Amino acid sequence: xxxxxxxxxxxxxxxxxxxxxxxxxxxxxxxxxxxxxxxxxxxxxxxxxxxxxxxxxxxxxxxxxxxxxxxxxxxxxxxxxxxxxxxxxxxxxxxxxxxxxxxxxxxxxxxxxxxxxxxxxxxxxxxxxxxxxxxxxxxxxxxxxxxxxxxxxxxxxxxxxxxxxxxxxxxxxxxxxxxxxxxxxxxxxxx
Numbered sequence: 001x002x003x004x005x006x007x008x009x010x011x012x013x014x015x016x017x018x019x020x021x022x023x024x025x026x027x028x029x030x031x032x033x034x035x036x037x038x039x040x041x042x043x044x045x046x047x048x049x050x051x052x053x054x055x056x057x058x059x060x061x062x063x064x065x066x067x068x069x070x071x072x073x074x075x076x077x078x079x080x081x082x083x084x085x086x087x088x089x090x091x092x093x094x095x096x097x098x099x100x101x102x103x104x105x106x107x108x109x110x111x112x113x114x115x116x117x118x119x120x121x122x123x124x125x126x127x128x129x130x131x132x133x134x135x136x137x138x139x140x141x142x143x144x145x146x147x148x149x150x151x152x153x154x155x156x157x158x159x160x161x162x163x164x165x166x167x168x169x170x171x172x173x174x175x176x177x178x179x180x181x182x183x184x185x186x187x188x189x190x191x
Contacts, residue, residue: 006032008042009166013154015129017046019069020151020165022062027148033058039118048112048121057118064092064122068129072152075133076141089126089133096123146170 009032011017021032021042033039036053039061043050053061067088074081096119101111110124131137132154139156144165153165164170 005034005038006030008032008045009169010045011153011166012156013128013132014046014125015068015132016072016151016153016165018042018125018129019065019072021065022069023151023169024148025069026150033061043118043121047109048116048124050112050116050118050121053118060092061118061122063088064126068125069152071129071133072141073143073150075135076143076152081133089129092119092122093126093130094123096120096126098124098127144170146173 009017009020009023011020021039023030023032033042036055036058039058040050040053067085071081071085071089074085096117097113098120099111099113100108103109112120112124132139132141137154137156139154140160141152142155142160142162144151144153145163146165149165149170151165151170153162155162
């Protein structure tokens with residue numbers, strides 16, 4: 001992590017990990033990609049290395065991030081997908097040049113061309129969002145139970161009953177609050 005910036009929340013699902021670059025959306029929001037270089041750093045962690053990013057491209061990436069969040073939230077609630085969000089996701093999906101390759105371990109991996117542009121990386125993120133929102137993966141979209149978070153996340157657990165987008169942050173915070181409330185209740189009024 002670069003000094004002065006909040007840690008990235010890294011997950012196994014590219015699209016929802018991308019939406020987690022803005023957390024606590026219903027509380028004190030935390031922007032985890034405040035600069036173009038920070039977005040370049042995040043993309044590199046997911047194997048989508050690009051040479052550079054401008055302020056305008058950062059805004060385009062944030063527009064995609066918010067469209068994915070809105071569409072994934074609607075899908076988790078089984079609501080109609082907002083047309084404007086669908087349009088942004090589709091537009092970003094078709095604007096890039098990336099190829100799916102098969103790894104020796106039998107996994108799909110995305111490969112950007114030698115002169116990788118930010119648009120190429122965003123197209124991979126948009127394609128991943130399309131796959132999970134369309135229900136093409138084994139799992140389901142759910143919303144974090146934290147009232148200040150409510151992030152859409154992809155639940156691939158066997159029981160499909162995960163409550164938190166991230167147990168190390170939202171889950172622990174909620175469990176700690178519940179523990180402290182119970183401890184205050186059990187100690188009774190001070191005399």
